Amino acid sequence: MAAVLALSAVGLSLTFGVMRVVNVAHGEFFMLGAVLAWVVVQAVPSAPLGFVAALILCPLVVGAVAALADTAILKRLNYDPEATIVATIGISYILQQGALSFFGPDARAVEAPFSLRLQFPWFGYSGYKLFVVIAAGLVLLAVWLFMTRSRAGLVMRATQVDRNTARAFGINVDRVYAGTFALGAALAAVAAVLIVPIQQAHYLMGHDPLLLSFIVVIIGGLGSIRGTLIAALLIGLSDGIISMFFTPTLAKIVATLAVALVLVFRPQGLFGARA
Amino acid sequence: MRALSLHLAVLALLLALHFVLPAYHHANLARIMVLAVFAMGYNIAFGYTGLLSLGHALFLSAGMFGAGLLIQHFGLTAAPALLIGTLAGAAMAALTGLLALRTAGVSLMIVTLMFAQAGYLTLLYFGAVTGGDEGFPVPAAGRVAFGLNLAAEGPRYLVALGLFALALMGNLALVRSRFGRVMVAMRENEERSRMLGYNPFAVKLGVMVLSGLYAGAAGAFYGVMFGYVGATFATIPYSILPLLYVLLGGAGVTLGPLLGAVLMFYLIDLASSHTTAQLAVTGGALLVLVLFAPKGILGSLRERGLASWLP
Amino acid sequence: MASVILQAEGLKRHFGGLKAVDGVDLALNAGEIHALIGPNGAGKTTLVSLLSGRQVPDAGAIRFDGTDITRLPAHERVRRGIGYTFQITAIYAGLSVFDNLALAVQRGHTRDLSRAVTEAAARVGLEDLLPQIAGTLSYGHQRLLEIGMGLALHPRLLILDEPTQGFAAGEIEGFMALVRGLVPATTVLLIEHNMDVVMALAERITVLDQGRVLASGLPAEIRANRAVQDAYLGGSHAGD
Ligand SMILES: Nc1ncnc2c1ncn2[C@@H]1O[C@H](COP(=O)(O)OP(=O)(O)OP(=O)(O)O)[C@@H](O)[C@H]1O
Ligand SMILES: [Mg+2]
Numbered sequence: 001m002a003a004v005l006a007l008s009a010v011g012l013s014l015t016f017g018v019m020r021v022v023n024v025a026h027g028e029f030f031m032l033g034a035v036l037a038w039v040v041v042q043a044v045p046s047a048p049l050g051f052v053a054a055l056i057l058c059p060l061v062v063g064a065v066a067a068l069a070d071t072a073i074l075k076r077l078n079y080d081p082e083a084t085i086v087a088t089i090g091i092s093y094i095l096q097q098g099a100l101s102f103f104g105p106d107a108r109a110v111e112a113p114f115s116l117r118l119q120f121p122w123f124g125y126s127g128y129k130l131f132v133v134i135a136a137g138l139v140l141l142a143v144w145l146f147m148t149r150s151r152a153g154l155v156m157r158a159t160q161v162d163r164n165t166a167r168a169f170g171i172n173v174d175r176v177y178a179g180t181f182a183l184g185a186a187l188a189a190v191a192a193v194l195i196v197p198i199q200q201a202h203y204l205m206g207h208d209p210l211l212l213s214f215i216v217v218i219i220g221g222l223g224s225i226r227g228t229l230i231a232a233l234l235i236g237l238s239d240g241i242i243s244m245f246f247t248p249t250l251a252k253i254v255a256t257l258a259v260a261l262v263l264v265f266r267p268q269g270l271f272g273a274r275a
Numbered sequence: 276m277r278a279l280s281l282h283l284a285v286l287a288l289l290l291a292l293h294f295v296l297p298a299y300h301h302a303n304l305a306r307i308m309v310l311a312v313f314a315m316g317y318n319i320a321f322g323y324t325g326l327l328s329l330g331h332a333l334f335l336s337a338g339m340f341g342a343g344l345l346i347q348h349f350g351l352t353a354a355p356a357l358l359i360g361t362l363a364g365a366a367m368a369a370l371t372g373l374l375a376l377r378t379a380g381v382s383l384m385i386v387t388l389m390f391a392q393a394g395y396l397t398l399l400y401f402g403a404v405t406g407g408d409e410g411f412p413v414p415a416a417g418r419v420a421f422g423l424n425l426a427a428e429g430p431r432y433l434v435a436l437g438l439f440a441l442a443l444m445g446n447l448a449l450v451r452s453r454f455g456r457v458m459v460a461m462r463e464n465e466e467r468s469r470m471l472g473y474n475p476f477a478v479k480l481g482v483m484v485l486s487g488l489y490a491g492a493a494g495a496f497y498g499v500m501f502g503y504v505g506a507t508f509a510t511i512p513y514s515i516l517p518l519l520y521v522l523l524g525g526a527g528v529t530l531g532p533l534l535g536a537v538l539m540f541y542l543i544d545l546a547s548s549h550t551t552a553q554l555a556v557t558g559g560a561l562l563v564l565v566l567f568a569p570k571g572i573l574g575s576l577r578e579r580g581l582a583s584w585l586p
Numbered sequence: 587m588a589s590v591i592l593q594a595e596g597l598k599r600h601f602g603g604l605k606a607v608d609g610v611d612l613a614l615n616a617g618e619i620h621a622l623i624g625p626n627g628a629g630k631t632t633l634v635s636l637l638s639g640r641q642v643p644d645a646g647a648i649r650f651d652g653t654d655i656t657r658l659p660a661h662e663r664v665r666r667g668i669g670y671t672f673q674i675t676a677i678y679a680g681l682s683v684f685d686n687l688a689l690a691v692q693r694g695h696t697r698d699l700s701r702a703v704t705e706a707a708a709r710v711g712l713e714d715l716l717p718q719i720a721g722t723l724s725y726g727h728q729r730l731l732e733i734g735m736g737l738a739l740h741p742r743l744l745i746l747d748e749p750t751q752g753f754a755a756g757e758i759e760g761f762m763a764l765v766r767g768l769v770p771a772t773t774v775l776l777i778e779h780n781m782d783v784v785m786a787l788a789e790r791i792t793v794l795d796q797g798r799v800l801a802s803g804l805p806a807e808i809r810a811n812r813a814v815q816d817a818y819l820g821g822s823h824a825g826d
Contacts, residue, residue, distance in 0.1 A: 082380065090565070456688060456692070469661045
């Protein structure tokens with residue numbers, strides 16, 4: 001879970017970090033990824049092939065939807081922070097509606113592309129879960145390299161520091177923003193595709209990942225990708241520990257309140273001293 | 276003078292509608308008036324003071340459960356339960372404000388959202404008492420206040436109108452008062468207001484409490500009048516609802532919440548009778564409003580100078 | 587020797603490596619007009635921000651009227667009588683001139699608000715513009731409104747940060763008369779680049795340079811001070 005959480009949260013962190021946009025529709029992009037994965041897997045007869053197709057197609061589609069939303073809506077708002085939040089709430093309603101209308105209100109399961117069970121001496125471990133962890137790790141590594149090493153990453157970081165200066169240096173800020181927004185959403189979609197075989201796809205499923213992603217991003221310090229990763233790991237691990245002591249609902253209450261208090265008393269995040 | 280006459284005329288119109296409306300719309304309007312009180316409270320915080328909260332469902336449900344639980348578990352009658360429920364909304368807002376108002380802007384939005392979500396989860400956690408997702412019907416005995424049976428259509432409408440009238444005139448008096456001027460000053464330029472000797476935190480906290488008072492009253496009356504108390508009223512969509520009403524009708528205009536509530540209620544009503552696309556209507560309305568009419572209907576009128584005297 | 591109304595000792599405010607205010611002592615006598623001058627970036631605005639509470643000093647102490655106010659928040663200092671006008675005009679652009687002034691006037695719990703507001707407007711010559719939206723005023727009128735709001739607080743100490751910026755020549759005369767009329771009931775701390783205004787108004791002058799006090803004293807002493815001439819007044823005044 002921690003790995004998938006990190007993926008989704010990094011997507012959110014990216015949009016906030018570069019664009020200063022709090023994307024409330026992030027959970028719905030996640031949901032869209034999961035729902036599309038189900039559609040793709042249904043369309044492709046062979047199970048492993050369908051899954052691979054979903055893993056490639058869904059992020060692309062979701063990314064495209066996000067880019068469209070960015071140019072059609074967010075750009076017109078001039079990225080005013082409060083207006084964009086209201087707008088992304090609107091987008092999330094519409095995405096939910098889309099999924100509800102075309103996909104129906106039922107939860108659908110997607111079968112894992114393989115069902116290998118690793119048998120350790122003391123406990124069994126689903127091979128698919130292990131695959132998810134490794135895959136998510138690889139994607140995260142790719143994002144990390146992309147941000148730190150590639151030219152596009154450099155451009156994005158430059159835009160993050162100062163939009164106007166970036167523009168003065170001939171960077172097409174509009175394209176960077178659309179790209180960032182798309183990348184952030186695509187990461188959520190990757191996370192979703194990976195998770196569907198474990199959790200079922202449902203039009204309201206975006207809710208929990210959004211909240212969890214918020215938690216991770218806020219604890220990690222908004223916009224700090226390293227902080228987000230650490231926070232995701234911590235939460236993912238402690239999730240298991242907390243739920244041993246509390247019921248899931250109580251655990252969620254505690255986590256939600258804790259995050260709100262972090263935001264009140266340590267707005268730079270627990271690890272985000274230097275973002 | 277003009278403003279006062281307009282407000283009184285609106286109230287007179289609502290009273291007249293009581294005698295002429297067919298049953299269906301009569302019942303709708305009673306609901307709308309209570310929801311408009313909720314939105315009015317939201318407008319005090321958002322429209323006038325610039326505090327964008329995404330957690331007002333917390334105050335609404337505090338009022339609703341405050342009243343409902345007292346009736347259900349302690350056999351209180353409607354009148355004291357309504358009063359305590361209203362105060363519960365204000366108390367919850369005070370508590371939230373004390374913490375959340377240390378932040379501003381986007382952080383304030385997220386923090387209020389989180390608090391409201393924690394409140395919703397708490398209602399679920401104590402499902403044995405609160406009825407959880409299912410909620411509970413308010414016992415008939417607890418729906419009589421001052422000899423009026425709030426379960427009956429006629430008295431219900433009149434009580435809703437009474438509450439609405441009180442809230443509206445209170446709202447009008449507030450925004451015309453010296454404190455109302457300070458509220459707007461906070462929205463326009465907080466730093467300047469501080470250098471005129473106003474304590475921004477204290478002003479905003481006061482505003483939050485007032486806003487919570489309105490929301491609590493709306494929640495308490497809604498639960499008792501329509502006989503149902505449930506955790507759904509604590510979910511995020513109920514925090515978005517007043518924002519939507521206010522944006523549509525006009526933020527920072529006293530009559531904006533009512534206009535927004537009427538239009539949005541019937542828009543969703545219309546949409547859901549022909550399609551199943553209520554969500555899209557809500558989402559679409561939000562987008563259209565932020566993109567093309569951020570001042571709402573009355574706000575745009577006022578800005579164009581057509582009704583610059585609107586308070 | 588007049589009584590000291592405000593006393594600052596060892597004030598420091600650093601922004602990273604930049605020492606905007608670096609160990610400043612300042613004493614204002616009750617009822618005087620005290621000018622604070624210095625080249626651009628000398629730290630004048632930062633210093634008065636510390637006095638008014640808009641910023642917290644890294645070190646040092648401030649006493650106003652005998653009590654330590656170093657830790658008091660800005661709004662509390664305003665209540666105790668330290669009025670402040672912004673260098674960058676900070677009126678409520680979306681509100682009417684009336685509301686702008688009323689927000690300052692109503693602090694005094696005035697009974698007849700509209701009369702008091704009209705009086706406050708008349709002091710800065712804006713009485714005919716009360717219904718106008720402040721953001722639509724000319725720049726000079728906006729500056730006057732900014733000053734009018736500071737005056738309407740009836741402060742015991744009024745801090746004016748470059749008030750005459752953007753004034754026409756004729757308006758400066760009126761402004762000088764206005765400030766002269768404030769003392770001795772009000773003490774005035776005036777940041778000003780226009781040396782004619784400074785020399786005409788100030789009873790004492792403090793010169794700030796690179797966050798430190800270069801000199802402090804009577805106008806004649808400042809005029810004669812070599813260091814000041816080199817640092818600030820430059821060659822044009824050297825021959826005086
Ligand atoms: N918030 C801040 N962060 C970083 N540096 C600052 C900040 N405020 C002021 N400075 C710097 O501190 C120095 C002093 O600034 P200050 O505004 O006090 O000067 P000033 O004397 O008022 O200048 P002017 O005559 O131009 O108004 C300047 O170099 C300025 O750039
Ligand atoms: Mg300055």
